[in-house]
Amino acid sequence: MLWQDKTNKSIRQINFMALLFAGLFVFIFACLIIANEYFAYQKEIERIEASYPSTLLTLGNSVEASHSLEVVLEHKHKEYKDKIIDFMVKIYALALVMYMISTIEYRYVNELMAREVRLIVASFKEAAQSYRFIDTEKMRFREFREIANHANAMIEEIHGKNDDLAKLNANLEAIIEQKTEELKRSVAYTQELLETQDRFVKNAIHEINTPLSIILMNIDLYNLKFEKNPYLVKIEAAVKVLDNIYEDLAYVAKKDHVVYAKSMVDFSSFLQERVHYFEDVAEGNKLTLCTDISPDLFIVFNEIELQRICDNNISNAIKYSYEKQNVHVKLYAQEAFVVFEVQNVGDTIQSLENLFSRYYRENDVRGGFGLGLNIVKEICDRNDVEVSVASDTSTRFTYRFRKV
Numbered sequence: 019m020l021w022q023d024k025t026n027k028s029i030r031q032i033n034f035m036a037l038l039f040a041g042l043f044v045f046i047f048a049c050l051i052i053a054n055e056y057f058a059y060q061k062e063i064e065r066i067e068a069s070y071p072s073t074l075l076t077l078g079n080s081v082e083a084s085h086s087l088e089v090v091l092e093h094k095h096k097e098y099k100d101k102i103i104d105f106m107v108k109i110y111a112l113a114l115v116m117y118m119i120s121t122i123e124y125r126y127v128n129e130l131m132a133r134e135v136r137l138i139v140a141s142f143k144e145a146a147q148s149y150r151f152i153d154t155e156k157m158r159f160r161e162f163r164e165i166a167n168h169a170n171a172m173i174e175e176i177h178g179k180n181d182d183l184a185k186l187n188a189n190l191e192a193i194i195e196q197k198t199e200e201l202k203r204s205v206a207y208t209q210e211l212l213e214t215q216d217r218f219v220k221n222a223i224h225e226i227n228t229p230l231s232i233i234l235m236n237i238d239l240y241n242l243k244f245e246k247n248p249y250l251v252k253i254e255a256a257v258k259v260l261d262n263i264y265e266d267l268a269y270v271a272k273k274d275h276v277v278y279a280k281s282m283v284d285f286s287s288f289l290q291e292r293v294h295y296f297e298d299v300a301e302g303n304k305l306t307l308c309t310d311i312s313p314d315l316f317i318v319f320n321e322i323e324l325q326r327i328c329d330n331n332i333s334n335a336i337k338y339s340y341e342k343q344n345v346h347v348k349l350y351a352q353e354a355f356v357v358f359e360v361q362n363v364g365d366t367i368q369s370l371e372n373l374f375s376r377y378y379r380e381n382d383v384r385g386g387f388g389l390g391l392n393i394v395k396e397i398c399d400r401n402d403v404e405v406s407v408a409s410d411t412s413t414r415f416t417y418r419f420r421k422v
Contacts, residue, residue, distance in 0.1 A: 045113075047113065048106075048109045048110055048113045051105075051109055052102070052105070052106055052109065055101075055102060055105055056102065062098065130158055131162075134156075134158070134162045135162075137152070137153075137156060138152060138162065138165065138166060138169070141153075141166075141169070142169065149173055149174075149176070149177040149180075150173075151170045151173060151174075152166040152169055152170055152173075154166045154167060154170075230257055230260055230261050230264060233253070233257050234254070234257055234258070234261070237250055237253065237254045237257070251298055251301060251302050252302045254298045254299075254302070255298050255299040255301070255302030255303070256302070258295065258296065258298065258299050259299060259333065259337075262329050262330070262333050262390075265325070265326065265329065266326065266330070266389050266390055266393055267389070269322070269323075269326055269393060270389060270393065278320040278322055278323050279320060280318050280319055280320050281318070281319075281320070281321070282316055282317075282318055282422065283316065283317055283318070283319050283321055283324060284314070284315075284316055285315045285316060285317050285319075285324075285349060285356055285358075285419070286311050286312060286313050286314060286315045286349060288321070288324065288325075288328070289309075289311055289328060289347070289349050289358070290309070290311060292325065292328040292329060292332060293307055293309055293311075293332065293347055295329075296329075296332045296333065296336060299333070299336055300336050300345060303336055303337075303339070303341065304341045304342055305336055305339055305341070305342070305343060305344070305345055306343075306344050306345070307332075307344075307345050307347060308344045308345065308346050308347070309346075309347045309348070310346070310347070310348045310349070310350070311347070311348070311349040312349055312350045312351060315349060315350075315351055315356045315421070316421075316422045317356055317419045317420065317421065317422060318420075318422055319401065319419070323397045323401070326390075326393050326394060326397060327358075327394050327397060327398070327403075327417065328358070330390035330391060330393065330394050331358075331360040331394065331415050331417075332345070332347065332360060333390070334360075334390060334391070335347075335360045335361070335362040335413075335415075336362075338362065338364045338365065338413070339362040339363060339364045340363055340364055343362065343363045343364075344363075345360070345361070345362045346359070346360070346361040346362070347359070347360055348360075348361075351421060352418075354420065354421055355404075355418040355419060355420065355421055356418075356419045356420075356421045357416060357417070357418050357419075358416070358417040358419065359414060359415065359416050359417075360414070360415045361412055361413065361414040361415075362412065362413055363411070363412045363413075364412075364413060366409050366410060366411075366413070367407070367409035367413060370407055370409065373391060373407060374391050374392055374394070374395035374405075375388075375392060376388060376389065376392040377389070377392075378392075398417065402420065403417055403418065403419055404417070404418040405417055405418075406418075
């Protein structure tokens with residue numbers, strides 16, 4: 019297990035491995051010294067045996083000479099054997115003493131290291147609760163002192179930040195109450211401004227409606243008694259344009275406060291009336307309204323919202339058409355839909371994606387607030403009316419209502 023796990027070892031395991039390697043090294047070193055002495059002994063015996071023929075020549079070929087050589091060899095054997103045994107005992111004794119001394123010293127040093135490591139670990143655990151610093155005076159190793167100094171700096175920084183956080187939390191409730199009160203005052207002031215603005219718009223719309231109605235009524239009375247006056251035709255056209263703008267403003271002011279109930283509407287008759295209303299406007303702009311309205315087409319819709327769709331499309335077609343052109347208004351059935359189309363000949367629309375945005379106008383010279391088509395799109399989206407626009411040599415707005 020110690021050899022396989024190379025990444026996560028305790029000091030106890032490392033100590034055991036170090037002692038094991040030290041003992042193995044001492045044993046191998048002792049064996050090498052003994053082997054060296056044994057080989058030296060063998061060489062000495064071989065030297066004596068090699069000198070045996072010269073000894074025979076000196077002493078003569080006799081039994082005494084042979085016996086003398088045997089005695090010498092036996093003595094050498096015994097002497098080297100005793101020497102080897104004595105040497106082995108001393109070597110192993112010395113190796114054991116050295117091993118024990120180094121083991122004790124190594125264990126002592128490691129115990130000091132382990133104690134300082136335990137001190138650091140215990141200090142970290144205590145610092146999590148009390149921010150107590152590690153006592154570097156209790157450490158004997160420079161490396162551990164350096165680690166402890168870094169840890170103390172980190173503890174001090176964390177303590178400071180936690181103090182700041184505690185102060186912030188202590189003041190947070192008061193800050194939230196203050197900001198909440200400021201927000202309430204701001205909301206109340208904004209609400210008051212909106213209500214004042216709403217009252218102003220409603221009053222202004224009401225004040226505009228009265229003179230417009232008087233002008234239109236007097237023009238109608240004049241036309242009943244006298245022939246049409248071209249100047250009055252232009253005045254009536256301008257007043258009807260103003261009346262259409264008034265109706266848009268009135269719708270914007272009321273739409274969030276009024277429920278527009280739906281009812282069965284004869285779309286064919288309704289559209290005929292709206293076209294008739296704008297005939298004088300078209301005549302004043304030197305245009306001709308051409309209609310192709312299929313009879314008896316009914317839808318379920320609110321008449322005020324339907325009027326905003328019809329009036330804004332017919333009014334825009336007249337406003338943005340070239341002079342002496344025809345403005346086509348169509349109404350027909352197509353499968354499950356009643357299709358309403360308005361087509362004119364004028365400038366190509368440059369930005370179809372912005373066409374229904376509030377306050378957007380293709381041509382600032384023509385005037386207007388840029389509200390009409392935005393109102394139309396809101397009504398259509400709310401009532402699931404499909405809208406499409408095509409603009410090239412002519413411009414065509416198409417609306418597809420669900421047929422009853």
